[in-house]
Amino acid sequence: MISVMKQAESASTDPTAPQRRWPRRLAIAGAVLLLVVILAIGAFLAYAGNYYRDADTNHANLVSSEQVPVEQQDSYVAFGDPNAKTGLVFYPGAKVEYTSYAPLMRELAERGYLAVVVEMPFNFAFFNINAADSVRSAFPQVQQWWVGGHSLGGSMAAQYAADHAGDATLGGLVLLGSYTASDLSTTDLGIIAAYGSNDHVLNRNKLASSKALMPEDAKIIEISGGNHAQFGDYGAQDGDGEASIPPEQQQAETAEAIDAYVRTLQGAAGQ
Known part of the structure; x- marks a missing residue:
């Protein structure tokens, strides 16, 4: 009887296991995307910051x-x-x-x-x-x-x-x-x-x-x-x-x- 109950409990919980992993996967994907955006912004700012300056320094x-x-x-x-x-x-x-x-x-x-x-x-x-x-x-x-x-x-x-x-x-x-x-x-x-x-x-x-x-x-x-x-x-x-x-x-x-x-x-x- 105990074995049957354990099998039933296992069957009821197994289908939900992948669903519980989704939030974690989404969080990781979101963190990676955020990191990519931050790196892209940083690269652009570095690129834009290296610009040609007015040679007339005294204006x-x-x-x-x-x-x-x-x-x-x-x-x-x-x-x-x-x-x-x-x-x-x-x-x-x-x-x-x-x-x-x-x-x-x-x-x-x-x-x-x-x-x-x-x-x-x-x-x-x-x-x-x-x-x-x-x-x-x-x-x-x-x-x-x-x-x-x-x-x-x-x-x-x-x-x-x-x-x-x-x-x-x-x-x-x-x-x-x-x-x-x-x-x-x-x-x-x-x-x-x-x-x-x-x-x-x-x-x-x-x-x-x-x-x-x-x-x-x-x-x-x-x-x-x-x-x-x-x-x-x-x-x-x-x-x-x-x-x-x-x-x-x-x-x-x-x-x-x-x-x-x-x-x-x-x-x-x-x-």
Whole structure:
């Protein structure tokens, strides 16, 4: 009788044994997943923390002058007349400190633009593609806005332009060492893309194929002797070619090309 009772008890408990092990298995799986997430976050923070810093360590380029007033806020630096007719919101390249583009912004400001470079979370523009919205709201007196960026920042600015293509106050897109992956071919936006002849970072094939994603009047220009990094002021970039012109010349030629293209479009539109 006792043996029969033990067998019955064993039969009643055995089926539940696997069920009792499930919570433990789930706990172990959850702990492993949490560890993987923590390691991934740590690896990303370490990667993002090793970024290209502004070579202007004294931040002399952020000081206002009579010709170029500078307004620095928590998330952007604006160069030039806040009442300018035309403004540019500029997205920095990946892992590049945003103030590195101050020399180029000053060049544009000297030509009459309000040039605003924005700070991106972890120095990656894809974390805040709509950063231009807050800048445009801060300067409502600007009649026409352009968006642009360097490298990854340019591609994210292109996505912003595609998302806001119907906005009458958005004039166009500026791509520096960059290309668009967004289809802008049917828009009325102006697009100018500039790259250095010694740029070894930019994928030239993707730039060429992206021409089909641009309107017919888009312009692609080569800065002779320029490279990828010298659109900013952050030193040499891994994998880049060596420039044969100084950064000041590359930035001045870039600003001049942007200005000429914008003025041509605005003149044609009677603005």
